[in-house]
Amino acid sequence: MKRITVRYFALFREQAGISEETLELDVETARDVFEQTRGRYGSSEPRGHCKVAINDELAQWSSPVRDGDTVLLFPPVAGG
Amino acid sequence: MLEITEQSIDPTALRESLADPGAGGLCVFEGWVRNRNEGQEVLRLEYEVYEPVAIAEGERVLDEARQRHPFISARCVHREGSLEIGDLAVWVGVAAEHRDEAFKACRYIIDEIKMRLPIWKKEHYVNGDSGWVNCERCAQHSGE
Numbered sequence: 330m331k332r333i334t335v336r337y338f339a340l341f342r343e344q345a346g347i348s349e350e351t352l353e354l355d356v357e358t359a360r361d362v363f364e365q366t367r368g369r370y371g372s373s374e375p376r377g378h379c380k381v382a383i384n385d386e387l388a389q390w391s392s393p394v395r396d397g398d399t400v401l402l403f404p405p406v407a408g409g
Numbered sequence: 410m411l412e413i414t415e416q417s418i419d420p421t422a423l424r425e426s427l428a429d430p431g432a433g434g435l436c437v438f439e440g441w442v443r444n445r446n447e448g449q450e451v452l453r454l455e456y457e458v459y460e461p462v463a464i465a466e467g468e469r470v471l472d473e474a475r476q477r478h479p480f481i482s483a484r485c486v487h488r489e490g491s492l493e494i495g496d497l498a499v500w501v502g503v504a505a506e507h508r509d510e511a512f513k514a515c516r517y518i519i520d521e522i523k524m525r526l527p528i529w530k531k532e533h534y535v536n537g538d539s540g541w542v543n544c545e546r547c548a549q550h551s552g553e
Contacts (some may be wrong), residue, residue, distance in 0.1 A: 339457050339529035340541040355440060374544060380527065385461045401459070401527075407454075407542035408463075408528030409440050409499050409519060 330355055334399040335366055341404050345370035347351075359383060360390040362400045378405045410483075410523075411467030413458050415490045418497045423484055431483050433502040436511035438519045440499035443493050447543070450495065450535035458489040459527040469477055470521040478514040480505035487528060 332358065336349040350369075356362050360379040380403040381388050394400060420439065427435055444451050471483055483503040492498055501519050505511035522528075530542040 338459060338527065339531070340544050378543075382459075382527075385465075387462060387466060388496050401462070403459070403527045404529065404541065405543040406524070406526060406528055407530040408458075408526045409523035 331394065331396040331398075333362060333394060333396075335362060336399060336401045337370060338398065339404050340374075341370045341372060341402055344372060356394055358390065359388050359392045359400060360396055362394060363390070363402060366402070372404070374404055379403055380406065411449055411471060411487070413460050413463060413487055413489055416487070418486050418488065418500050420500055422495065423454045423486065424498055427433075427482050427484060427502050427504040429504055430479050431506060433506050434508045434511050436503055436515040437503075438499075438501045438515050438520070439497055442494050442496045442498055444494045444534060449532070449538070452533045452535050453491060453493050454515055455491050456487070456489045456530045456535060457529045457531070458487065460489075463487075463526045463528060465485045467522060467524050470518055470525065473521070474503075474514040474517045477517060478505075478510040480510050480514045483514060485517065485522065487522070487526070488538065541543070 330353045333354050334349060334351045337345045342348050354365055356365060363376055382401040383392055384399050441456060481504045485501045487499045500516055503511045503515040531539055532542060533539045
């Protein structure tokens with residue numbers, strides 16, 4: 330198990346009702362974090378439409394996560 | 410240089426900041442808040458930005474644009490917070506020796522910024538609903 334701080338933004342934050350939480354998760358990659366937390370904010374958003382960052386660096390869904398990491402889950406962006 | 414601001418964008422000051430005797434032209438894109446989107450009448454909107462990643466990724470976009478379409482200088486400013494109809498939401502300006510690089514770099518910057526930066530837009534509609542743009546569940550979520 331790894332201790333991961335998960336941060337939610339925009340729609341995800343509203344649906345989760347919190348902006349971040351620290352969880353004990355059995356995860357290897359950013360994808361695992363997304364899939365294991367999606368029930369917490371009730372998202373049906375396809376992963377391919379979303380983005381992820383680890384410790385403030387944009388990452389891939391296949392990027393490994395380590396104990397103590399902060400994983401930022403970004404719903405579909407809409408700048409401009 | 411990419412900046413995020415909660416203040417109104419001043420296009421005149423930005424334009425002047427790009428003045429350069431070697432530049433043969435300046436290409437500017439201004440994104441404005443529109444009163445309609447996907448059949449809904451928009452009252453106002455809010456931009457949420459995660460600045461640490463937005464700035465870093467925005468600088469990468471500007472570097473890529475410079476490599477692809479060499480220019481003299483470029484700036485991009487994006488608003489965050491609450492905006493009204495007609496407000497300037499994003500400003501991109503590229504000064505280059507010739508117009509071709511200026512047009513192409515400006516287009517590259519605005520297109521990539523829209524796709525890549527962690528910026529979210531929540532629209533508030535005249536009918537009282539609201540929704541996050543580009544989210545699948547917007548229709549279901551609005552009005553909750």
